[in-house]
Amino acid sequence: MRKRAKKRTENYKKHVGQIPGTLVYTGKKSDKKLHIESFDYNKEHVEETVLLNIADAIPFKDTDSVTWININGLQYTKEIESIGNQYGLHPLVLEDIVNTAQRPKIDEYDDYLFVVLKMLYYDKDENIVIEQVSFVLGKNYVISFQESEGDVFDIIRERLRLGNGRIRGLKSDYLLYALIDAVVDNYFSIIETLGNKIEDLETELFAGTAREGVNIEIQQLKREILKVRRAIFPLREIISRIEKGEHPLIYKRTITYYRDVYDHLIQVSENIDIYREMIWSLMDMYMTTISNKMNEVMKVLTIMSTIFIPLTFLAGLYGMNFKHIPELNYHNGYFVLLGVMLVMFIALLFYFKRKKWL
Structure with missing residues (x-):
């Protein structure tokens, strides 16, 4: 516990005394390579490219087609600052992109929107991983920033390649919706896994076959739920602001799709609250079981x-x-x-x- 607290303190210290807009990477994946991919498309064709350097992403700013530029590697602050300068991004936006402890939020500027959210998934050891993803929505482009390769956007890539659905026939605001929707859809798998874990523990406690150390598992589950709740709940405010349609980059025809994402978030939030109550009940049930066993002995x-x-x-x-x-x-x-x-x-x-x- 002290080691974790020390790591958090060191991350906060990186920002102390810095000039506003200074790019300081606060994540833990500094050994990852810079990887840049792009999808430039319209209704008739799509061009998928792996960019060799950040300068290759500059020409997509003024094309008539829609472009998705996905940048993996937040520790490469100079490259991120370079593309930020070329696309006219505010220094505070660039600072928030590399600050992986940033709370999910949305910032509106005259010619672009900046959105930060959390991407959740389980690793091979069934530990929950929370990775920050930032999006910049422009008139004909979306730039996404991730810490490393590996995400939940493969289904979007496949839709772009095959031209499935309406994604290649609409503007960049629909692309942003599709990317956010992929992140939110993955929340359901996280919630389902949490629900299965809680139900398994509940069955063990009811049957009186709880293993030694089950209280530690309950505490770990409680921490996981709090992490998920902290990552998901602010996203409702972001989608709510987008669906109001006050920014010129969000067209009226895509408002309905953002409302659908909002409905999904409400459903996920309700499940989180239910599981949060259940995990507290599990701890009470565990303490009652221990008390009953002691009473039987007495x-x-x-x-x-x-x-x-x-x-x-x-x-x-x-x-x-x-x-x-x-x-x-x-x-x-x-x-x-x-x-x-x-x-x-x-x-x-x-x-x-x-x-x-x-």
Whole structure:
């Protein structure tokens, strides 16, 4: 925990004392290579290209076709600053692009929109990964910025290649919608996985077969849900502002599609709230299970003590070193005492059984 807190503190310190607009990469993927791809298309054709350097992306600014430029590698701040200068992006926009701790938001400028959101997915170890994705929407282009290769946009690439749907027949605002929609659709898989984990733990706790350390799993799930909630909830405000259609880059015909994304976000948000309540209930259920197990142990010990108290009393009574105890002179006194003890033992067991304490 201290090591994580130290890492967060170091990331915040990178911005202390810096001039506003200074590009400081705060992520952890500094070993990744710069990868730039572009899709330049219209209704009739599409040209997919892997760009060798950032300068190759400059000519797409003034084309009549629509262009999607996808840049992977936020640690290459000089290259990002270069394309920002060529496309007229504000220095604060460039600063937010490389600041991976940025909260999801939307900034409106005269000739472009800047959108930041979080892309969620599970890695091979079933750990949730939160990666920042930034979009710049221009008149005929969308520029996306990611930390590294690997995303949820393969379905968009395939639609562009094959010309499926209406994506190649509409403007860049529809392209932005399609990219955001791909991110939001992937949220459903995240929510489904979280739901399955919660249901599995709930079944274990109800069946009384919970493994050792299940409380740690519950705490980890709770942290995952809080992370997902923090990443998803601000996106509703972003889509709400877009669907108002006040910016000239957002055409009326695409407003309906953004409303559909908003509906999906509402559904995801409701599921998150439900699972958040369920995870709190799981912790209460776990504590109740532990308490019940302790009560069962205490009940058994109490019954055993209750049974042996009278037997101990008789054994102690006739174990006293007095000479004139009348029963000591009986020829079969020992066997009579054992018989009395046995009868008392059976009678107490029968009584506890009848009371359903056993």
